[in-house]
Amino acid sequence: MSQRVGIIGVGLLGGALGQRLAKQGWEVLGFDPAVPLFDGVTMCENGSDLASQCETILLSLPTSDIAVKVIETLGQVLTEKHCFIDTTTGKPSEMETLGQTLSGCGVEYIEANVAGSSELAKRGEAALFLGGTDETINRCRPLLQALTSKRFHVGSVGAASRFKLVHNLILGLNRVALAEGLAFAEAIGFNAAEALGILRETPATSKALEAKGEKMTKGEYYPPQARLAQHLKDVRLIRRLADEFGAITPMSDTHQSILEKANLLGLGEADNAAVIEALRSRNL
Secondary structure: OOOEEEEEOOOHHHHHHHHHHHHOOOEEEEEOOOOOOEOOEEEOOOHHHHHHHOOEEEEOOOOHHHHHHHHHHOOOOOOOOOEEEEOOOOOHHHHHHHHHHHHHOOOEEEEEEEEOOHHHHHHOOOEEEEEOOHHHHHHOHHHHHHHOOEEEEEEOOOHHHHHHHHHHHHHHHHHHHHHHHHHHHHHOOOOHHHHHHHHOOOOOOOHHHHHHHHHHHHOOOOOOOOEHHHHHHHHHHHHHHHHHHOOOOHHHHHHHHHHHHHHHHHHOOOEHHHHHHHHHOOOO
């Protein structure tokens, strides 16, 4: 694998991954119609321009629907030398179909779902859940190693998307539990910042508390590390998958209603720590 990679979708996560790879010595090309310039990334005019210069293409897109459409636009440019590494958190069934379609054309494809914020990804501290064949993952190993040492091959294409939803379910519930606790502390007369400082020294502490506690107490949600609207999308996917497999997810059902409220408050583009504002509003 050459030390050149293309990234389609240079947003919060894609941009962070691009900067991480550039720091590790990779030549990084990018395309995103909403991002004309990005530090450390040479931006291309369109996806076809990028694909004509890069055999390895990393996708970092909002939904699997968009990932499918993007790859469709590249059809005439793709060859058997191309390989896609898809970090999009999407519908597992769509990822499976996409992988099968590309495989039928001789194009390699793996999932590389990222567990962690854009800041963690930039520092190489996020984890990757990998879905695909051993052969393709081995081909991509130099790039994956440059991204992080925390890599978990969880199965074939589709498995990584499913496991990412398991991860996001647990992480999101930790975050909303913290939000509820801090909002509860405020409601019964405590200063939230002081409560946070005490909780940090008790068994109630967590990585969610360390990452999001101060954002919640200070109301500082911009610029976001991970957008609230993206997590709402993930919780909707979790509930659909739960229905498909007959899983029971009562806490995620409630979590979705809280996120929907925060979104209605205009906080979709804010950091996901802003979920606390739905609880502060006291009108769920």
